[in-house]
Amino acid sequence: MQQFANIFMPFSIALIMFGIGIELCFNDFRRVFTNPRAIITGLACQLFLLPLIAFLLIFFWPIDPVYKIGIMLLASCPGGTASNLVAKMLKGRVALSVSLTAFNSFIVLFSIPLIVQFSFIVFGQNGESISLSFGETMSDVLFTVILPVIAGILLNEYWGHKFGKKLHKALRFILPGIMLLAFIVVIFFDESQQDIQYLKHLNLLVPLIILNFTTIAVGYFVANRSKLKHSSAYTIAIEMGLQNSVLALFIANQVLDDKDISLVAILYGSFSLITTFLGGWILKKYFGRKKV
Numbered sequence: 521m522q523q524f525a526n527i528f529m530p531f532s533i534a535l536i537m538f539g540i541g542i543e544l545c546f547n548d549f550r551r552v553f554t555n556p557r558a559i560i561t562g563l564a565c566q567l568f569l570l571p572l573i574a575f576l577l578i579f580f581w582p583i584d585p586v587y588k589i590g591i592m593l594l595a596s597c598p599g600g601t602a603s604n605l606v607a608k609m610l611k612g613r614v615a616l617s618v619s620l621t622a623f624n625s626f627i628v629l630f631s632i633p634l635i636v637q638f639s640f641i642v643f644g645q646n647g648e649s650i651s652l653s654f655g656e657t658m659s660d661v662l663f664t665v666i667l668p669v670i671a672g673i674l675l676n677e678y679w680g681h682k683f684g685k686k687l688h689k690a691l692r693f694i695l696p697g698i699m700l701l702a703f704i705v706v707i708f709f710d711e712s713q714q715d716i717q718y719l720k721h722l723n724l725l726v727p728l729i730i731l732n733f734t735t736i737a738v739g740y741f742v743a744n745r746s747k748l749k750h751s752s753a754y755t756i757a758i759e760m761g762l763q764n765s766v767l768a769l770f771i772a773n774q775v776l777d778d779k780d781i782s783l784v785a786i787l788y789g790s791f792s793l794i795t796t797f798l799g800g801w802i803l804k805k806y807f808g809r810k811k812v
Contacts, residue, residue, distance in 0.1 A: 528702065528705050529702060529705070529766075529769065529770050529773060530770055532701065533665065533702070534668040536695055536766065537664070537665050539672065539698075540604065540622070540625075540672060541668060541670065542672040542673075542688075542691065543672075543676070543688065544622055544669075544676065545676055545677055557746065558613070558616050558752045559616065561743055561748060561756060562620045562743070562759055564742075565739050566620065566759060567598070567627060567631060569742065569760075570595050570735055571595045571596060573595070573731065573735055574595035577591075577731055577734070583724060583727065585643040586643075586780045587724055589644075590768075590772065590781040590782070590784030591728070592635055592639035593632075593636055593776075593781060594784055594788055595731075595763070596636065596768075597628065597763050597764040597765070597771070598624050598764065599620050599621045599759050599763070600762070600764030600765075601695045601696060601699050601766075602696065602699060602762050602765075603617055603796075604618050604695075606793070606797050607758050610758070610797070611751075612751050612758065612800070612804070613752050616752055617755050617759060620759050624764075628665070636771075664767075664770065665767070702766050724784065728788050728792075732788070732792050733761070736757045736758070736761035736800070736803070737757070737799075739756045739757040739759065740754055740756070743756040750804075750807075753803070754808070757799065757803055758799075761800075762796040763788060763792065765785045765786070768788075769786065
């Protein structure tokens, strides 16, 4: 069972990222560069403000250092399929959401090892440094994130006209389904994650919930102050609040091999989809009536 979970996790991530790639084409990137303010604001929020907020929140929070490392790992895995789905459901700027996911898929190749290494140095016991190989981490992310996205884009560019709209509509349900299945596999087949009692981890759930709502609010505030359209502002807020928990789980289980670190991603993934949807809905409905 454990071997099945170890194989299925990276496979499911690669499949999800391949599906995201199918939704993209190279023109999406041209449009982003034509009017890049929204994408730059979103990336700045996710890559700098998100880890900073997480760090400031947990630095003095009374939890074990290993859980602080888990939260920092989670903060270093922005966006993902779920955020694209929520943006679509709330009729936000899906192209912006998908573009952020695509860009982050490349950037995390370098940012995750740096943030995780920093976290181990700051929170590691007795000043221990992480035994994580930078090259190995880059390789893992490359084969499970980067290459599948590129393959999906190329497939869409050259054979997308043969798929029609039916496949794209189906992917809206297939990709979240794969993500849900990945969590189920981890919870029920991963030996290190079985018998998790969520109520016993309230000390972790509280800072995670605070992190979720704080990042949503900060994302919207920064985007709004940057004079972006309302649809762009709450799309960036969604991207800030909904992390790529599946990717964080993969790194925690396959690269770091630490069940306590992966617990953070499981706990966050158990509620963040619902709370981020509610937060995005509130922002859309009550904070942008004068902005179309």
